Amino acid sequence: MPYPAQINREVILTAACELIESEGMAHLSLNQLAKILGVKTPSLYRYMDSKTALLRAVNETTFKGLFAAITPLLDTPGDAPLRIMGIANAYRAYAHQHPVTYGLAYTNTIAELRPDPAEQERAVIPFQALMAEICGEADSLPALRGLLALIHGFVMLELAGQLQRGGDLDAAYTQSIRAYLAGWGK
Amino acid sequence: MPYPAQINREVILTAACELIESEGMAHLSLNQLAKILGVKTPSLYRYMDSKTALLRAVNETTFKGLFAAITPLLDTPGDAPLRIMGIANAYRAYAHQHPVTYGLAYTNTIAELRPDPAEQERAVIPFQALMAEICGEADSLPALRGLLALIHGFVMLELAGQLQRGGDLDAAYTQSIRAYLAGWGK
DNA sequence: GTTCAAAGCTAATGATATTAGTTTTTGGAG
DNA sequence: CTCCAAAAACTAATATCATTAGCTTTGAAC
Numbered sequence: 001m002p003y004p005a006q007i008n009r010e011v012i013l014t015a016a017c018e019l020i021e022s023e024g025m026a027h028l029s030l031n032q033l034a035k036i037l038g039v040k041t042p043s044l045y046r047y048m049d050s051k052t053a054l055l056r057a058v059n060e061t062t063f064k065g066l067f068a069a070i071t072p073l074l075d076t077p078g079d080a081p082l083r084i085m086g087i088a089n090a091y092r093a094y095a096h097q098h099p100v101t102y103g104l105a106y107t108n109t110i111a112e113l114r115p116d117p118a119e120q121e122r123a124v125i126p127f128q129a130l131m132a133e134i135c136g137e138a139d140s141l142p143a144l145r146g147l148l149a150l151i152h153g154f155v156m157l158e159l160a161g162q163l164q165r166g167g168d169l170d171a172a173y174t175q176s177i178r179a180y181l182a183g184w185g186k
Numbered sequence: 187m188p189y190p191a192q193i194n195r196e197v198i199l200t201a202a203c204e205l206i207e208s209e210g211m212a213h214l215s216l217n218q219l220a221k222i223l224g225v226k227t228p229s230l231y232r233y234m235d236s237k238t239a240l241l242r243a244v245n246e247t248t249f250k251g252l253f254a255a256i257t258p259l260l261d262t263p264g265d266a267p268l269r270i271m272g273i274a275n276a277y278r279a280y281a282h283q284h285p286v287t288y289g290l291a292y293t294n295t296i297a298e299l300r301p302d303p304a305e306q307e308r309a310v311i312p313f314q315a316l317m318a319e320i321c322g323e324a325d326s327l328p329a330l331r332g333l334l335a336l337i338h339g340f341v342m343l344e345l346a347g348q349l350q351r352g353g354d355l356d357a358a359y360t361q362s363i364r365a366y367l368a369g370w371g372k
Numbered sequence: 373g374t375t376c377a378a379a380g381c382t383a384a385t386g387a388t389a390t391t392a393g394t395t396t397t398t399g400g401a402g
Numbered sequence: 403c404t405c406c407a408a409a410a411a412c413t414a415a416t417a418t419c420a421t422t423a424g425c426t427t428t429g430a431a432c
Contacts, residue, residue: 006411031389042412051389100295109211109290109293114347117346120348139361150362152342157338172332175325179329217420232380377428386420387421390415392416398409399408400407401407
């Protein structure tokens with residue numbers, strides 16, 4: 001092992017996440033990142049193919065963290081609506097804790113930054129069974145999609161500062177999801 | 187009027203929109219834009235303060251177009267759920283027709299690109315009355331927020347390529363909104 | 373025809389991502 | 403203990419950006 005490495009893929013990744021989260025997307029440059037890591041810019045290329053690849057990895061990390069925060073709640077006592085509400089709250093909490101990277105992960109005006117979308121849809125399959133308990137097997141896929149849309153949409157609007165007319169956002173979130181589930185339950 | 191102008195703010199804006207929509211966000215450079223307009227790059231600065239300001243203008247255009255596509259449907263025959271569904275479909279259709287600029291408008295990993303969010307929330311107030319017909323005045327704000335979240339979230343997931351497990355997306359959209367409204371109507 | 377201000381241009385700067393080629397380091401072979 | 407090879411980092415250079423400063427062209431009004 002000649003020449004011990006000063007950095008590696010992982011520390012680059014976490015430094016990038018922290019920098020994005022604290023300074024915002026616009027201030028993430030490889031120069032800045034290298035300076036933080038105590039290394040010159042081109043050295044980063046030994047561990048990543050491009051800035052785009054790095055950002056894609058950041059997004060993968062975000063999704064991984066998000067699902068890690070959520071999946072444990074699948075095996076929780078209570079009926080389906082209650083468990084779904086717990087998951088929805090954990091989801092929203094994660095997004096609030098990682099607002100910039102969450103936004104980046106789903107933002108994707110640039111298609112190259114997306115992790116494999118097919119894989120993500122697979123990751124969400126376990127949740128479909130939960131919806132099936134409410135609306136039946138046959139409708140469980142469309143019902144799941146609407147649920148994801150509601151959750152994701154609410155969080156995105158919040159993060160974009162688009163829900164600022166006052167009122168209790170926590171309550172609005174809970175009530176809306178409850179209404180959605182009730183609507184499918186009929 | 188010495189020296190007739192070859193360009194103006196508006197043609198820059200529409201060219202920018204078209205370029206973004208056809209080539210994607212990543213390929214929008216002022217150089218490219220100037221070349222399309224038959225002008226040298228620095229000349230653009232006579233009509234805009236910065237690239238950021240241009241993108242903010244693009245976003246304003248997007249919102250304006252979106253609301254222009256939607257608001258006429260407020261005065262349509264039919265009960266509240268029917269009218270809401272018409273609006274939701276028009277909304278989704280607009281997003282499908284302008285996928286990149288729609289994504290950009292709501293993406294906003296970079297806060298400077300956002301048009302005044304307060305104004306946008308005001309633009310959506312007329313739709314609150316429609317929700318009130320379903321769930322009553324008292325709950326109309328949270329119910330509206332959930333509806334916007336559901337619509338926006340669904341469209342964003344679609345555009346991000348995150349709903350690719352097959353199935354009828356049109357139906358899923360319609361059914362989910364119907365369920366949501368039914369849930370609030372109880 | 374001269375004037376003048378608007379509109380465009382050239383040239384330059386500093387930041388950026390990225391590539392090519394060189395130097396430094398050090399664990400292990402002799 | 404010395405030396406070597408290769409891994410890891412570095413320097414230097416390029417092309418592309420956005421942006422600024424200052425110069426040149428245009429054409430309508432007098």
